[in-house]
Amino acid sequence: MKLSGSAHYSLLLWSAIVGVSNAASDHNSHLNDDTPCIARSPTSGLYFDLNAISLSPPEMKNGKKIQKDARDESWHARGHDYPANFTINICAPVIEDIKDVVGVESSHWKNVSAYYEQAGKIYSIGEQASEPFFRGRKLVLNYTNGSPCPGDYNTASSKNSSARTKSTIMSFLCDRDAPANTATPSFVGTMDSCTYFFEVRSSAACGGIAVDPNAGGLGPGGVFGVIMLIAVAAYLIGGCAYQRTVMHQRGWRQCPNFSLWAGMFDFIKDMFVIIFSSLGRCLRIKRSPSSSGYVRADGEGRGGFIGAIGGRGVGHGGRRDVDAENRLIDQLDEEWDD
Numbered sequence: 128m129k130l131s132g133s134a135h136y137s138l139l140l141w142s143a144i145v146g147v148s149n150a151a152s153d154h155n156s157h158l159n160d161d162t163p164c165i166a167r168s169p170t171s172g173l174y175f176d177l178n179a180i181s182l183s184p185p186e187m188k189n190g191k192k193i194q195k196d197a198r199d200e201s202w203h204a205r206g207h208d209y210p211a212n213f214t215i216n217i218c219a220p221v222i223e224d225i226k227d228v229v230g231v232e233s234s235h236w237k238n239v240s241a242y243y244e245q246a247g248k249i250y251s252i253g254e255q256a257s258e259p260f261f262r263g264r265k266l267v268l269n270y271t272n273g274s275p276c277p278g279d280y281n282t283a284s285s286k287n288s289s290a291r292t293k294s295t296i297m298s299f300l301c302d303r304d305a306p307a308n309t310a311t312p313s314f315v316g317t318m319d320s321c322t323y324f325f326e327v328r329s330s331a332a333c334g335g336i337a338v339d340p341n342a343g344g345l346g347p348g349g350v351f352g353v354i355m356l357i358a359v360a361a362y363l364i365g366g367c368a369y370q371r372t373v374m375h376q377r378g379w380r381q382c383p384n385f386s387l388w389a390g391m392f393d394f395i396k397d398m399f400v401i402i403f404s405s406l407g408r409c410l411r412i413k414r415s416p417s418s419s420g421y422v423r424a425d426g427e428g429r430g431g432f433i434g435a436i437g438g439r440g441v442g443h444g445g446r447r448d449v450d451a452e453n454r455l456i457d458q459l460d461e462e463w464d465d
């Protein structure tokens with residue numbers, strides 16, 4: 128019965144630990160795959176947060192940037208042998224204010240996430256999208272609905288809605304040496320000037336466990352609490368096993384350092400008794416002159432309210448209280464000595 132008591136206790140502790148760790152994992156589970164610009168690798172389970180390299184227009188105040196080092200242009204990729212350079216933003220429209228995009232309605236100019244400029248004309252190679260996903264082990268993001276593809280341009284002008292439009296596929300590569308919050312897109316190629324392929328190197332493509340900066344898993348306090356709980360549980364369980372198997376103790380004595388804890392408990396109990404009885408005496412002294420009749424009956428009859436709490440029959444008030452305290456203090460001294 129005693130054993131089951133302590134077993135019950137350690138079970139409680141374990142459930143507390145499990146509860147804490149469940150809370151920690153619940154914390155992360157709200158970062159589901161629907162969160163914009165975040166993808167979860169199905170193989171490693173890591174989260175990839177591309178928001179770190181998603182640029183937003185610098186906040187302006189009186190024509191000046193609030194943050195001096197804020198980027199005011201999107202990421203660039205050189206075209207090399209392709210007769211244009213590319214401007215790209217990740218998960219968001221480009222920062223640049225572009226107009227007269229070939230074959231794109233003016234209402235969608237603000238949605239263009241990647242473009243190039245050729246012969247003074249701006250061609251969109253995709254509209255904003257923020258659902259990166261995994262194709263095997265590759266983190267991929269695609270943009271669609273750009274300018275019409277070259278061969279289809281004439282049909283598009285004759286309002287055939289089935290005309291193909293330029294699109295972009297980006298493959299992200301982890302680069303741990305890259306500075307934080309930067310992306311280096313490289314143009315890989317295009318077969319028919321309709322779909323464009325890029326590789327994007329960034330430290331944001333390296334994956335992490337807790338991605339939400341506002342609620343990054345357990346705080347330091349939580350981690351400390353978990354460690355403390357585990358330590359206490361290990362102490363109790365290991366101590367019980369040792370006392371039981373090696374020292375052959377039974378009942379409460381198999382709890383580790385039982386005598387120490389029992390002593391401590393007694394000490395605290397006695398302290399309470401002392402404090403309460405002193406308090407009671409103070410109150411009694413204060414009250415007795417004013418309403419002596421009531422207090423005397425109470426104080427001498429049953430040893431007072433305090434005596435009842437203390438659990439020690441004090442009998443006839445003041446004098447006995449002092450004796451009891453003296454005895455207690457002597458007892459405490461003895462316990463303190465050993």
Ligand SMILES: *[C@@H]1O[C@H](CO)[C@@H](O)[C@H](O)[C@H]1NC(C)=O
Nearest residue numbers: 205206207209210211212213
């Ligand atoms: C692309 O950019 C590089 C340098 O940034 C420049 O030398 C080159 O002329 C540009 N190419 C085109 C087609 O604009």
Ligand SMILES: *[C@@H]1O[C@H](CO)[C@@H](O)[C@H](O)[C@H]1NC(C)=O
Nearest residue numbers: 220234235237238254255256
């Ligand atoms: C285009 O951008 C506007 C805001 O600028 C947004 O409300 C709209 O949903 C975007 N459209 C698409 C297709 O992304």
Ligand SMILES: *[C@@H]1O[C@H](CO)[C@@H](O)[C@H](O)[C@H]1NC(C)=O
Nearest residue numbers: 256257258259260268269270
């Ligand atoms: C482009 O991305 C969407 C999700 O954003 C996906 O459903 C679609 O299959 C992708 N297309 C290609 C060609 O990868």
Ligand SMILES: *[C@@H]1O[C@H](CO)[C@@H](O)[C@H](O)[C@H]1NC(C)=O
Nearest residue numbers: 282283285286287288289290
């Ligand atoms: C528009 O596209 C459909 C097929 O998607 C085709 O049958 C039709 O001929 C096209 N119309 C024009 C004007 O090109």
